[in-house]
Amino acid sequence: MLKAGVLDPQGDAVQHALGTLGFDGVVQVRQGKVIDLELADMEEAAAKGAVTDMCEKLLANTVIESYTVEILP
Amino acid sequence: MKVAVVVFPGSNCDRDMAVALRAAGFEVAMVWHKEARLPERIDLVAIPGGFSFGDYLRCGAIAAKSPICQSVIAHAQRGGFVLGVCNGFQVLTETGLLPGALIRNSHLKFLCKDVDLKVQSTASSFTSGYQQGQVISLPIAHHDGNYRLDAEGVKRLQDQDRIAFTYQTNPNGSASDIAGVLSENKRILGLMPHPERAVEPAHGGIDGQAMFQGCINQLASA
Numbered sequence: 001m002l003k004a005g006v007l008d009p010q011g012d013a014v015q016h017a018l019g020t021l022g023f024d025g026v027v028q029v030r031q032g033k034v035i036d037l038e039l040a041d042m043e044e045a046a047a048k049g050a051v052t053d054m055c056e057k058l059l060a061n062t063v064i065e066s067y068t069v070e071i072l073p
Numbered sequence: 074m075k076v077a078v079v080v081f082p083g084s085n086c087d088r089d090m091a092v093a094l095r096a097a098g099f100e101v102a103m104v105w106h107k108e109a110r111l112p113e114r115i116d117l118v119a120i121p122g123g124f125s126f127g128d129y130l131r132c133g134a135i136a137a138k139s140p141i142c143q144s145v146i147a148h149a150q151r152g153g154f155v156l157g158v159c160n161g162f163q164v165l166t167e168t169g170l171l172p173g174a175l176i177r178n179s180h181l182k183f184l185c186k187d188v189d190l191k192v193q194s195t196a197s198s199f200t201s202g203y204q205q206g207q208v209i210s211l212p213i214a215h216h217d218g219n220y221r222l223d224a225e226g227v228k229r230l231q232d233q234d235r236i237a238f239t240y241q242t243n244p245n246g247s248a249s250d251i252a253g254v255l256s257e258n259k260r261i262l263g264l265m266p267h268p269e270r271a272v273e274p275a276h277g278g279i280d281g282q283a284m285f286q287g288c289i290n291q292l293a294s295a
Binding site for chain 1: 130131134135138166167172173174176177178179180181219221223246
């Protein structure tokens with residue numbers, strides 16, 4: 001996700017389009033992306049550590065983006 | 074003076090860049106992204122425009138992690154000169170060699186036109202061939218040229234005379250109209266406009282020539 005305060009032109013366009021379709025009360029739209037990773041078997045803590053490292057090094061640009069890691073069984 | 078032009082899958086301004094650099098007198102080596110090292114005795118590295126790796130993930134993100142980029146980072150950290158144009162600018166922000174990030178244009182359109190730029194700093198080799206405050210015209214061609222940097226970061230750039238160019242009319246929503254930024258040592262320049270597309274009268278303008286000429290003149294005298 002883009003960090004709070006970082007301009008999101010695409011989110012703004014989506015918000016505008018929702019308004020055009022008659023969806024009232026959409027105060028803000030922020031657009032992000034979901035990246036699904038399938039990992040080899042490992043402990044949950046190790047998986048979380050590895051994916052966090054991936055986010056820091058490549059998957060997210062931490063200058064403008066924040067990220068959350070969710071481990072699903 | 075020897076320059077390496079880095080080529081990624083999807084680069085499309087690499088040969089234009091080479092032509093512009095050769096015209097200014099540089100000896101040009103094209104370097105494929107899988108090379109682990111730059112050629113010997115490189116004075117300047119140029120990262121050209123295009124759509125490296127299809128702009129997948131984020132513009133420039135995959136290129137910034139390529140083998141050659143680790144060598145470019147080492148070159149920069151040794152005080153070497155680096156020029157990044159358009160996608161090359163995006164690559165440089167993704168490596169962290171330049172501050173900020175480039176996101177989707179504020180009006181979401183791909184922009185392809187000539188823009189007027191003001192030369193804000195002549196304190197670099199790249200901008201030494203221009204006059205402070207000079208207005209020049211260069212083409213832009215990008216979808217993600219909206220430069221994002223927080224107010225504190227912009228102030229730091231201003232205080233350190235690191236804003237190289239600003240747009241006269243902001244086309245893409247960039248913070249403080251910024252079109253090009255310099256590293257703290259002024260040896261790395263990243264900019265969205267294309268100087269290499271304005272070096273011959275047939276291009277419709279020659280305002281890009283002074284960048285390559287100024288650069289080689291300063292490097293030769295250093």
